[in-house]
Amino acid sequence: MIDLQQLLDSIDDSPDDSSRSEATLRLLCSTVRRYNQTCEELERLKESTGFDKPFPILRLPREIRDEIYTYSLRAASWVETTPRILLAAADYAFKPPTSGILRTNKQIYHEAIEILYSKNIFKFHEPEHLFAFEDQIGSENCMRVREMSIWIMFPSVPDSVPSYWITALKACRLWKICTPGD
Known part of the structure; x- marks a missing residue:
């Protein structure tokens, strides 16, 4: 999982590229949300299918x-x-x-x-x-x-x-x- 707040704190905003930084920030936030949702879904699938257990x-x-x-x-x-x-x-x-x-x-x-x-x-x-x-x-x-x-x-x-x-x-x-x- 990606910690969105930690990622946002690490971004250095420069005043001259504000519109570009804002678009990049929105894209980054949506990517992090999709990534975290995918991780959660994969964890649920692993538990329901038994792939989290050793091979018998x-x-x-x-x-x-x-x-x-x-x-x-x-x-x-x-x-x-x-x-x-x-x-x-x-x-x-x-x-x-x-x-x-x-x-x-x-x-x-x-x-x-x-x-x-x-x-x-x-x-x-x-x-x-x-x-x-x-x-x-x-x-x-x-x-x-x-x-x-x-x-x-x-x-x-x-x-x-x-x-x-x-x-x-x-x-x-x-x-x-x-x-x-x-």
Whole structure:
């Protein structure tokens, strides 16, 4: 709402443009009245239609909620797991788009966390990052992870995995990793 008196007090009337100022003042007053009437009408409509209340997402079928969670939590490519202090600003694009949905309530958290870990590809640069990631997400969420990507700087033999990665992968708790084609 616009306070008309406050607006009128802020206008500086110059004596040489009195007719122009008067017309501007009338136009301004009518505009403020119409604006305030529109605001009041919108408030009445919001109350009568229920648009002033939160969207009842939990009334939707689970399949539709899962689609919403997938849209909200699936990263465009992979999820970068490198500690943030080592990342450049451009690398922050590789994270789930709206992970804030997990903070809505407990039921949504438990439903959406499955999507977060099962529908994203987690990228690891070092075995230490893999173990730090496991510690951070916990064993229950480790069971939900389905895909991961490891980064190898210069493999000695094409299509081979260095021994330190093999040792780390054997020791990790990401047991449900699927290979392409499974």
